[in-house]
Amino acid sequence: MVWTPAKSSALSPSYNWNVTMANTAFFTQAVAFNSDPSASDYTEFSNGANVTIHNDAFRVSEGTEGASKPFFLTIPMRVDLPLPFQVVASLLQQYSKEVVNVQYSLGKEFISDFITTSTIRGEDLTIEQQAATLLSRVYFLRFSRSHHELVLQDQTDVRLHVLQIESLLNQSTRELKPKDAMAALHLISMILFDGGHGDKWRQYLLFAAKYVKERMRETRDKNGGLEKLRELGGKEALIVKTAIWFDVLASVTTIQSPLLLDVVRSLFEPRRSCPAELSNTTFVLMDKLGGNNGDSTPPSEGESEEKLSMMSPMGCENKVVWAFAEISALAQLKWQLKEQGKLSIQNLVLQSNKIEKELEARYIPVKDISDFSNVMSYSRYLVSNIFRTSALLYLHAVVNGGYPQVNQISLAVDEVMRWIRYIPWKPKEQTEKQIHRTVIRSTVFAFYITGALTDDEKYRKTIIDHLVQEVGAVMGNCKAILEILDEIWSERRSGRSGLQCTDEVLWREKLTRRPGELILLV
Numbered sequence: 001m002v003w004t005p006a007k008s009s010a011l012s013p014s015y016n017w018n019v020t021m022a023n024t025a026f027f028t029q030a031v032a033f034n035s036d037p038s039a040s041d042y043t044e045f046s047n048g049a050n051v052t053i054h055n056d057a058f059r060v061s062e063g064t065e066g067a068s069k070p071f072f073l074t075i076p077m078r079v080d081l082p083l084p085f086q087v088v089a090s091l092l093q094q095y096s097k098e099v100v101n102v103q104y105s106l107g108k109e110f111i112s113d114f115i116t117t118s119t120i121r122g123e124d125l126t127i128e129q130q131a132a133t134l135l136s137r138v139y140f141l142r143f144s145r146s147h148h149e150l151v152l153q154d155q156t157d158v159r160l161h162v163l164q165i166e167s168l169l170n171q172s173t174r175e176l177k178p179k180d181a182m183a184a185l186h187l188i189s190m191i192l193f194d195g196g197h198g199d200k201w202r203q204y205l206l207f208a209a210k211y212v213k214e215r216m217r218e219t220r221d222k223n224g225g226l227e228k229l230r231e232l233g234g235k236e237a238l239i240v241k242t243a244i245w246f247d248v249l250a251s252v253t254t255i256q257s258p259l260l261l262d263v264v265r266s267l268f269e270p271r272r273s274c275p276a277e278l279s280n281t282t283f284v285l286m287d288k289l290g291g292n293n294g295d296s297t298p299p300s301e302g303e304s305e306e307k308l309s310m311m312s313p314m315g316c317e318n319k320v321v322w323a324f325a326e327i328s329a330l331a332q333l334k335w336q337l338k339e340q341g342k343l344s345i346q347n348l349v350l351q352s353n354k355i356e357k358e359l360e361a362r363y364i365p366v367k368d369i370s371d372f373s374n375v376m377s378y379s380r381y382l383v384s385n386i387f388r389t390s391a392l393l394y395l396h397a398v399v400n401g402g403y404p405q406v407n408q409i410s411l412a413v414d415e416v417m418r419w420i421r422y423i424p425w426k427p428k429e430q431t432e433k434q435i436h437r438t439v440i441r442s443t444v445f446a447f448y449i450t451g452a453l454t455d456d457e458k459y460r461k462t463i464i465d466h467l468v469q470e471v472g473a474v475m476g477n478c479k480a481i482l483e484i485l486d487e488i489w490s491e492r493r494s495g496r497s498g499l500q501c502t503d504e505v506l507w508r509e510k511l512t513r514r515p516g517e518l519i520l521l522v
Contacts (some may be wrong), residue, residue, distance in 0.1 A: 094136050095132045095135065100115055128182045128183045135193070138194055165187065181212070196519050198517055199517055201246075201520050209247055225266035242314075245310065246522060249521055255328075256328065257325075258329070264322055315442055327398055379435050389412065393453065394449060402453060404453050404455050409453055425462075427469075440466055448484070451463040453507065
């Protein structure tokens with residue numbers, strides 16, 4: 001695995017340093033490190049002080065033996081901009097009190113404990129702690145900026161902090177540990193907090209995926225991987241589930257099979273892993289019996305089983321996660337076969353029918369918050385149904401293309417909107433605001449694909465109203481998604497000429513804002 005930072009920290013072209021402040025010879029056209037000694041120095045300014053990084057500040061060393069010998073970036077100490085101890089301590093404390101609850105908004109408190117115990121109590125500043133510190137910095141810096149300003153674009157010292165952690169990740173590529181994988185996941189969350197722009201998250205995801213593959217190796221002989229997951233500690237299990245979640249939703253953006261597709265199949269393939277599946281109904285029953293009360297006591301037996309479910313902290317049933325992964329794999333297969341002139345529509349439909357069967361609702365919806373003992377449980381329930389119905393919409397869009405007037409797509413949009421209507425509209429009470437914030441931020445993908453694939457103006461207005469409420473919170477990628485939807489709708493309106501637009505909506509292509517910059521739909 002090779003890190004190839006761009007002029008700032010390779011976050012994306014949006015985050016690059018101004019060309020007048022960085023010599024482009026320092027990096028190649030492919031944004032890889034340029035080892036040519038003729039590459040020049042470059043200077044950046046940080047809080048009024050010059051920060052000069054000389055051309056020998058990046059050293060390259062040969063990687064593992066093999067035909068292709070990769071090079072890993074090494075950042076020397078003089079590039080390090082250490083924070084005062086008091087600042088680090090404060091940021092870590094704020095991470096445990098506030099930031100982690102935004103990062104895992106649908107997770108129970110004992111999940112936060114898995115993260116914060118090692119983060120706060122570690123004697124030495126680990127890579128995980130440094131990443132948590134960075135995540136907290138970006139989180140709080142967001143509140144001092146407008147929606148159009150990116151922390152990772154404006155703050156040179158923050159970008160150098162990113163470089164420092166990347167350097168530590170480079171040094172860990174031979175023997176990955178939980179703290180390394182968690183640090184990589186923190187960096188993905190950092191990008192999401194700052195709007196989800198860029199392409200750098202894919203390299204962080206590769207790092208986390210490598211760790212998961214190593215931990216879940218040879219799981220096909222262990223009851224579909226679930227026994228292996230059960231054997232892991234709570235924190236390791238959380239790393240596995242978070243990496244899977246980022247990977248599966250990222251595959252929607254990249255139009256590629258998930259990196260962890262085999263792991264997802266070994267864990268969540270229906271009828272293979274059903275003994276440990278915790279569905280919406282199961283969570284409601286646990287809630288009623290007091291087994292899902294959100295306290296920070298050690299996990300009970302029910303919570304031990306909950307460790308095996310994506311319902312916590314992602315709010316998505318295992319089989320729906322599996323469906324998302326299979327749909328992305330089907331999309332890639334369709335594209336490849338079409339390019340080769342070998343696409344069989346009959347086979348495509350047969351494959352999709354197997355997935356669609358698992359997305360059918362087999363339970364009576366619980367419609368009232370009074371059926372739940374707390375706000376989180378109700379929010380998780382809404383989120384899970386929005387994910388299930390949006391996965392069905394995603395499937396029909398892959399099979400039929402992005403045509404809003406196709407009957408299956410139109411009906412799927414109706415189903416998603418049926419659940420979106422349960423989200424409090426223009427909330428005023430604190431409870432309603434909490435539900436709204438948690439559900440909207442957790443289901444950005446659903447809002448995007450539904451908005452992109454409908455010509456119904458009432459549906460569009462509902463989507464706008466909900467997203468606008470969260471855009472005001474300056475956190476996350478709601479604003480970026482809203483801008484893309486507005487672009488799609490404007491194009492469809494301008495192309496009508498008084499008639500209904502029949503063009504295909506290239507909704508996935510729209511997520512590529514410019515070469516090398518993708519919007520992450522998480």
